[in-house]
Amino acid sequence: MRVEQLTPPQREPITLEALKDHLRVDESEDDAYLGSLIESARQTVEVAYGIAMITREVAVFLDAWPRETKYHWWDGSKDGSLGDLVAPKHRIALPVRPVGTLLAIEVFQNGTWSSLDLAGSYIQPGLNPQLYPASTVRQARPDIPTDGIRIRLEAGFGADWNAVPPAIQMAVMRLAAHLYAHRGDAPVAAMTSSGARQLMAPYRQVQL
Secondary structure, eight states: EEEEEEEOOOSSSOOOHHHHHHOOOOOOOOOOHHHHHHHHHHHHHHHHHBBOBBOOOEEEESSOOOOOOOOOOOGGGGGOOHHHHHHEEEEEEEEEOOOEEEEEEEEEEEEEEEEEEETTEEEBBSSSSEEEEOOHHTTOOOOSSOOOEEEEEEEEEEESSGGEEEEHHHHHHHHHHOOOHSTTHHHHHHHHHTHHHTTTGGGGGOOO
16 A cells, blocks of 8 residues: 655644754754754654644555455454454555545546545544445456555645644654754664654554
């Protein structure tokens, strides 16, 4: 399942002024560099945790629709939670979060993208987004073997930094500040030493 960003976020989750205050930097000579560190820190956190901070449009690509799964008697934890037994089996866990709006479901046929009727399809929004495509949608089959289904979504906490949870903002702040103080460090490796990983612990996705 591949994710593609269709529109970039219009702003960053922390401001340049906030980072400069955090670093106690008054001069403007490094403003461009500090801005690039904010962007790098935000992208690192977003990729590591499957999160979109500032609202943007994204596309999730599928090769095919999930297959029907027959109901069976629940056989303990190896079958998942008891709730999964009665849950719709065509639900699709989306790899980006939080999701607010389902914009379109498209299938690639005859050399072009065809939009499908969204009636009957449902998206569970928030930090655990699930798509429940209608049966009429699942009947549409792409004529290419990979990435033939495109689900377009609006993802993100909100349009500006005020909507981003404080812990995530601080994770970006600390990671950007660490990269400024330790120039040359790789952003992913700096997640732990900067304290960003600890701040993002509540947003870690656990695979059961």
